[in-house]
Amino acid sequence: GHPWGYGEDDGPASWHKDYSIAKGNRQSPIDIVPSETVYDDSLPPLTVSYEHCTSVNISNNGCSVAVEYDDSEQGPVIEGGPLEDAYRLKQFHFHWGHDDCHGSEHTVDGKTYASELHLVHWNASKYQTFGEAAAAPDGLAVLGVFLETGEEHQGLHKITDALYMVKFKGNTTDLKDFNPKCLLPKSPNYWTYPGSLTTPPLHESVAWIIFKEPIEVSEKQMGKFRMLLFSEEEENEKCMENNFRPPQPLKGRKVCASFN
Numbered sequence: 001g002h003p004w005g006y007g008e009d010d011g012p013a014s015w016h017k018d019y020s021i022a023k024g025n026r027q028s029p030i031d032i033v034p035s036e037t038v039y040d041d042s043l044p045p046l047t048v049s050y051e052h053c054t055s056v057n058i059s060n061n062g063c064s065v066a067v068e069y070d071d072s073e074q075g076p077v078i079e080g081g082p083l084e085d086a087y088r089l090k091q092f093h094f095h096w097g098h099d100d101c102h103g104s105e106h107t108v109d110g111k112t113y114a115s116e117l118h119l120v121h122w123n124a125s126k127y128q129t130f131g132e133a134a135a136a137p138d139g140l141a142v143l144g145v146f147l148e149t150g151e152e153h154q155g156l157h158k159i160t161d162a163l164y165m166v167k168f169k170g171n172t173t174d175l176k177d178f179n180p181k182c183l184l185p186k187s188p189n190y191w192t193y194p195g196s197l198t199t200p201p202l203h204e205s206v207a208w209i210i211f212k213e214p215i216e217v218s219e220k221q222m223g224k225f226r227m228l229l230f231s232e233e234e235e236n237e238k239c240m241e242n243n244f245r246p247p248q249p250l251k252g253r254k255v256c257a258s259f260n
């Protein structure tokens with residue numbers, strides 16, 4: 001049938017009709033309430049090893065814009081923190097709004113950010129493929145980074161300057177050797193909790209690791225995301241914006257903080 005989207009009729013409020021897990025016990029995103037998080041001094045530091053980074057392409061998949069990595073052999077991995085195994089980078093993508101005052105998926109004490117970057121990793125120590133890992137409770141780890149408008153972000157230019165090449169759903173263009181380490185904030189402080197994919201199929205397979213410190217990007221850079229389209233060439237144009245799911249019930253989950 002008609003696939004899911006972010007519109008009036010196919011948006012987050014109706015996803016449960018095709019994906020009953022939408023009303024599950026570990027859904028994402030959530031509102032992070034810092035005063036209710038638990039400082040876990042036993043949380044080891046998160047190690048991000050993005051040295052060998054072979055990005056392959058950037059593509060418009062009809063719900064976001066994603067930069068894919070060649071995850072066939074050893075590559076960029078994260079480990080430590082709440083993770084038992086090493087998780088391999090598969091892709092990163094963004095969620096954003098119609099304007100700079102909302103667009104993030106996670107919120108902090110109800111505060112929304114202009115955008116949220118998701119770096120998607122899968123447990124290649126335990127599973128053979130991303131699809132298999134994506135359906136397993138310990139299969140994925142996603143790093144979340146908030147974007148707020150301010151100074152231009154020098155590292156993001158390579159991405160925003162390529163967006164005009166992937167304006168339509170289904171467009172893909174080469175993007176080689178982009179190292180996403182430059183998109184991480186300075187501070188290592190993060191919150192972590194067990195959650196899900198924030199888009200259908202909404203699998204409850206994600207260890208979420210959300211950095212507390214946002215990165216700054218310029219309004220001009222944010223504006224380039226908003227010239228992307230949900231629609232294919234020859235279809236009537238639908239602006240790609242507000243591609244975020246609102247916060248979901250915490251259902252008793254504990255949110256841990258790596259900092260006091």
Ligand SMILES: CC[C@H](CNC(=O)c1ccc(S(N)(=O)=O)cc1)c1ccc2[nH]ccc2c1
Pocket residue numbers: 118120131134135142196197198199200201203
């Ligand atoms: C299993 C789902 C996967 C497509 N979806 C994702 O990869 C994905 C990744 C991250 C996030 S977020 N916003 O939470 O970071 C949301 C969705 C996926 C992968 C392979 C597939 N083959 C056919 C269908 C299909 C779907």
Ligand SMILES: [Zn+2]
Pocket residue numbers: 093094095118198
């Ligand atoms: Zn996402």
